[in-house]
Amino acid sequence: MPDQAPPEWMEVGRVAGTYGVRGWLRIQPYTTKSETILDYQPWRVRQRSGAVKTPTVLEAQVHGKGLIVRIAECEVREEAEHWTGGTIECPISALPALPAGEYYWGELLGLMVETVEGVVLGPVHRLLETGANDVLVVRGGDRERLIPYIPAVVRGIDKDARRMIVDWDPDF
Template sequence: MSTDRRILLGRVAGDFGVRGELKLLSWTDPREAIFRYQPWILRSGDTEREVSGVRGRDTGKLVIATFPGVENREQAEALKGAEIWVTRDRLPPPRPGEYYWVDLEGLAVQTVEGVSLGTVSHLFDTGANPVIVISGERERLVPFVTDTFVKSVDFEAGLIVVDWDPDF
């Protein structure tokens, strides 16, 4: 697992008030956990900068943040739309049976019968469960449901074994 891999944790949604506070979209659980994983890499278009010392709170409806050096509405507005990234090594290890999606990307996928399906391109969430997108001779979508479809994840072998019909 590479420590330079990045994970998107959120986005600056806009300014909040006149003192330079910002509204954030946070994809951490709980939402305010985003403040634990600093420094952040703020990406706006082709521009990136690192920022530390961001403080904030979850108001129940919004996550509000105060960035060092951002003291008025104009400075806050300049950050609107910036993506909040962190390097993978900033996050704690997952609990047993849990996985960071970024750690699954690039792993080989084969059926329980040993048929190679390709490699994990990415994952997405349907609301019911995550789905693995496998790139091979064709693209396959496999629900990431452990014990039912995903039989094992072996990081040392770089392999996910699934109970999936290769013709589907």
């Protein structure tokens, strides 16, 4: 796989469904506090079809563990249904800077994972929050590996080269 440029946009949530009959959307943010996702503008929504649209958020409120939002592009439930299942992305430049050595989950997605011996395991497909530590889900070939995201295992990350080095047995 050739080196890729670091992404300029990062996934920060998803459109979980519709809310009511006036075109509101239920949003599942990937942020620690639900309302924080509203600070990361502009949004673009990558729909299941692959189309990318840029919504204009008019109103929002916390609803359960997520948010409900009204966007200018939806006035009725039927219009909102077309947005359901889409992923919400924002420019990485809209996110607060992190201290050196810390990364947003979205920055890790797609990084090519290889062992300290140079064995390529595959790209980071997603991350899991387990309570004790986060876990990288790495898919390569016909396997899926669950690799703990801890300093003893993750030895280096090069965002520019889109690569992560891990101390991990490739047979595990």
